[in-house]
Amino acid sequence: MLLTPEIGFVGLPGEFFSSYQRTLRERSPVRHLLVAGYTDAAFGYFPDIEAAVAGGYGANDAATYVAVGTGEHLMIEALVSLNELIGRLRSVPSSSKTGYRD
Numbered sequence: 001m002l003l004t005p006e007i008g009f010v011g012l013p014g015e016f017f018s019s020y021q022r023t024l025r026e027r028s029p030v031r032h033l034l035v036a037g038y039t040d041a042a043f044g045y046f047p048d049i050e051a052a053v054a055g056g057y058g059a060n061d062a063a064t065y066v067a068v069g070t071g072e073h074l075m076i077e078a079l080v081s082l083n084e085l086i087g088r089l090r091s092v093p094s095s096s097k098t099g100y101r102d
Contacts (some may be wrong), residue, residue: 002085006031010078011039014066016046017058020075029083046071 001009008030012020014037021035043066047059052068083089 002030002082003034005086007034008032008082008085009034009036010082012037012046012074012078013041014038014043014046015058016071016074017048017051019048019050020046020071024075024078027079029079029086029088033082046074048072 001011003009008028010024010033012035016035016037024035025033043064045058045064046066047064047068048071049068051059057063080089084091
């Protein structure tokens with residue numbers, strides 16, 4: 001969601017490891033990005049792949065209900081959505097350049 005052209009908001013359904021928040025802010029197309037967890041649902045911890053491999057608190061099977069890689073997938077979806085909202089990306093490529101339908 002965009003609050004202004006320079007301020008965006010991403011809501012995530014659980015507790016995402018801090019690496020996700022850093023990555024989102026670094027790659028965000030908006031200048032200021034607010035990232036909030038536990039919005040709309042609570043699926044427990046979302047460990048990144050490295051943490052899932054290492055195990056430990058928040059990355060073991062007992063602390064999360066999601067498959068490994070789910071957090072990375074949601075980060076990509078958030079970045080795509082932000083780029084679409086500011087007009088830098090279309091959900092479907094233009095037919096004039098690629099041959100795809102509009």
